[in-house]
Each structure stands twice: as structure tokens, then as C-alpha cells.
Amino acid sequence: MLAASARKTEDEGRVGQETTRLIKEAGLHRLCQPRRFGGFETGPTTWLEVGFELGRGCGSTGWAVLVGNSCSWFASYWPLEVQEEIWGNSPDNLVCLSGIPTGKAREVDGGYEIWGSWGYSSNSDNSDWAVVSAVTKFDGAPVTTWFMVEVKDLEIDQDSWQVAGLAGSGSKTLIRKEPLFVPHRRVVRLDDITLEAAPGHQIPGNEMARWNFSTLGGVILVAPLLGAAQGALDWFVDTMRTKVKTSLKAGSSAPAAANPFIQARIGDAAARIDAAMALLLTDLEGHETRVRAGEDVSVEERVRLRRDIGFATRQALDAVTILVEGASASATSLNVPLQRFWRDVVAGSRHVTLDVDGIYAMFGQEQLGLEPIGPH
Numbered sequence: 001m002l003a004a005s006a007r008k009t010e011d012e013g014r015v016g017q018e019t020t021r022l023i024k025e026a027g028l029h030r031l032c033q034p035r036r037f038g039g040f041e042t043g044p045t046t047w048l049e050v051g052f053e054l055g056r057g058c059g060s061t062g063w064a065v066l067v068g069n070s071c072s073w074f075a076s077y078w079p080l081e082v083q084e085e086i087w088g089n090s091p092d093n094l095v096c097l098s099g100i101p102t103g104k105a106r107e108v109d110g111g112y113e114i115w116g117s118w119g120y121s122s123n124s125d126n127s128d129w130a131v132v133s134a135v136t137k138f139d140g141a142p143v144t145t146w147f148m149v150e151v152k153d154l155e156i157d158q159d160s161w162q163v164a165g166l167a168g169s170g171s172k173t174l175i176r177k178e179p180l181f182v183p184h185r186r187v188v189r190l191d192d193i194t195l196e197a198a199p200g201h202q203i204p205g206n207e208m209a210r211w212n213f214s215t216l217g218g219v220i221l222v223a224p225l226l227g228a229a230q231g232a233l234d235w236f237v238d239t240m241r242t243k244v245k246t247s248l249k250a251g252s253s254a255p256a257a258a259n260p261f262i263q264a265r266i267g268d269a270a271a272r273i274d275a276a277m278a279l280l281l282t283d284l285e286g287h288e289t290r291v292r293a294g295e296d297v298s299v300e301e302r303v304r305l306r307r308d309i310g311f312a313t314r315q316a317l318d319a320v321t322i323l324v325e326g327a328s329a330s331a332t333s334l335n336v337p338l339q340r341f342w343r344d345v346v347a348g349s350r351h352v353t354l355d356v357d358g359i360y361a362m363f364g365q366e367q368l369g370l371e372p373i374g375p376h
Helices: 006-012 017-025 044-057 059-075 080-087 190-194 213-242 260-292 299-326 337-348 356-367
Strands: 095-097 104-108 111-121 129-138 141-150 155-157 172-183 187-189
Touching (some): 006 337, 044 059, 044 260, 111 141, 190 213, 213 299
Parallel strands (some): 095 129
16 A cells, blocks of 8 residues: 555655555554553564564655654653643644754743744654754753644644655644743753653653663664665566566567576665664664663663664665666656665665764774764
8 A cells, every 4th residue: 555655645745644544543653652542662673663564665654654653752751741631632643753953942931932943844744743842051051952832833834845755754844933832841851861861751651761762763764764675675576577678689688587687686685684674673672671671771782773773774775776776777767666765765864863974983982992972
């Protein structure tokens, strides 16, 4: 279904209402929702596996659904009172996020007033609540602060998401022109989230708040990219089984399946995707077991997981590039899935969370006994 509607999703610049209805019907929006509101409270291995399969059909839809799930995870950091506001009467509500502090805020009695614009808010068209960000002061120092607001109180700039890849993710800009009051209960500092000291961490049985945002946020993003690379491989194998390479010379046409270079590209791409998935699943399974058991997680383990995410990002990009370079000119048609998978992976791999060189440097720093620089 996702593959059949991928071109439409891209052209419309968002995941459609019918697809969203089916996603909700299947419960795929509940992966990271707290169980008390009907969610499944799954861990990162499930995020990876589900995101992979969704991205295999449509990179944009996989990205939007997984990022939407991560926003339910982030909402678990807020007080229970706010979670009740989000899901108490409407457990199917979706949350979107624009976490970079591009907005403005001033503290007033009882909370803050915020205004401005916030870009790259994936799946915002289908969302009911949004997390937006601004810089505030705490103990005299500037801090990144997140505000939970209703999407109905914001404007979505429908012309703000004109991109070459992940176009259907609908990662549009949210706007608030006049100051909007946000009570203190709906305000969380990013430092408290990364230090595991947010209000949600104090809620008994709040399983989702156990997962560290800095360590595991990249799993949400790389999962649909690996799936898109697999989708590209699926298309390439199916196409090359029957494709005949033509030539101007009469009688010189040959089946693509007999070409050893085509065969090698399939082997190379498949090995990269499988290696990335195997590495991530192996380390995530152990990490998930320790976190659920309440064990402490070392900096070394966190940095290793970030390295795995970087490795998987690089393999997804390399795999889909290998396939594009082995396809003919006809594969550039907008009706051919391969070029869309390629564009989606290229775009997604540019996300700041998936900065492979920075991640690898951080891993090297930790291995050399230095302070690792970067989110982990």
C-alpha cells in the first residue's frame, strides 16, 4: 500500500489522510506512546524493525511515522498532567516537533509567551500537538527550552517544504505571529531531558522516559533510511531479472541478469544493508535489556550505539548509490521507485543527528580516553 501511494505522497508533500487512518488502524502510531494511554511502550529494536519495513515501501511515510512516534516518546518527558491533556480524551492524537530553538520566548506570570517560526516539523499536517523551542534563561544561563502547544494555535506554512528528498514527510514550518501563552507545566528544558531529570522521569512506571534521547534518537531516523535502501534493492533485483540491455548494434542485446557487474552490485548493496541491521540489532538488544532491568548504561555503550547509527547511515547511503549507478537512464523517471528511494536516503542522511563524520570522531575520542564531543 505504501509503495503504491509513494508517488502521490511525494507530490502532495505530506502523508495523506487515508494513509494516516490506516497507520492508526494498525496501531503503528502507538510504538512510543505510554501504556496508560493505550500505547505499546516498545523499545529501540522495535523502532528499527518497524521503521525499516515502512521505509521499504515509502521513505517519506516511514520517516513521518517514526518521527511521529518519537514525538510521543518525547511527550513522555512532560508531567503526567500534560500527557493527560494530550491523550486523556483523544488517545489517537499525534505529536510533531521542531526542536531547534528558533522561536522567541519571554517569561510571564504562570509560564511563558512564545512566538516565531519553527522549521522541519515532520508530519505536522497530521498532528494535534507540537513541541516547539526557544532559548530561555535558567540560573542566568541560556538554555534550550521546549514548549508543548496545540497545533490549532499555530499556522502551518504549506509552501515551506519544497525539497528533493523526503518530500512526502511534510516537514513544514510552524508559525505563531502573536504571543501564545504556555503554562509552566507544558515547559521542559532540553538539558533536563538529556540528563534524565525531566518531570516525566519522576513518574512511576513511565517506561518511555527511560530511553535516552541523545543516545537513541538516531535510531528513529536511520530505520526508514535503511528500509528505503532495501526498497531500492528490492526494485533493482526485480527489474534486473527481466531487463534486457539494448544497444545500437543489431543482435547485441543481452539480459541484465547475466551481467557480472549487475550481480556484484546486488551483492555489495545487500551486504551493506544486512551488516548495518545486524550490528544495530545486536547492540540495541543488549542495551534494551539493560535499560529495562534498570541497570546503568556507560558512556562507552552510549557512544558505541551512536557509532552504530552512524555506520548504518553510511551503509544505507552507499547501498542505494551503488544501485543507482548500476541502473540505466530510464531509472531516473519519476515513475520509477529507485530514484525516489535514492533521493530520500540522500536527504535523510543529511540530518544533523546522523552526522557520520562527527559521530565517528566522537567514538574515537572516547576510545582515546578523551571527553566525547557530541550528543550521546
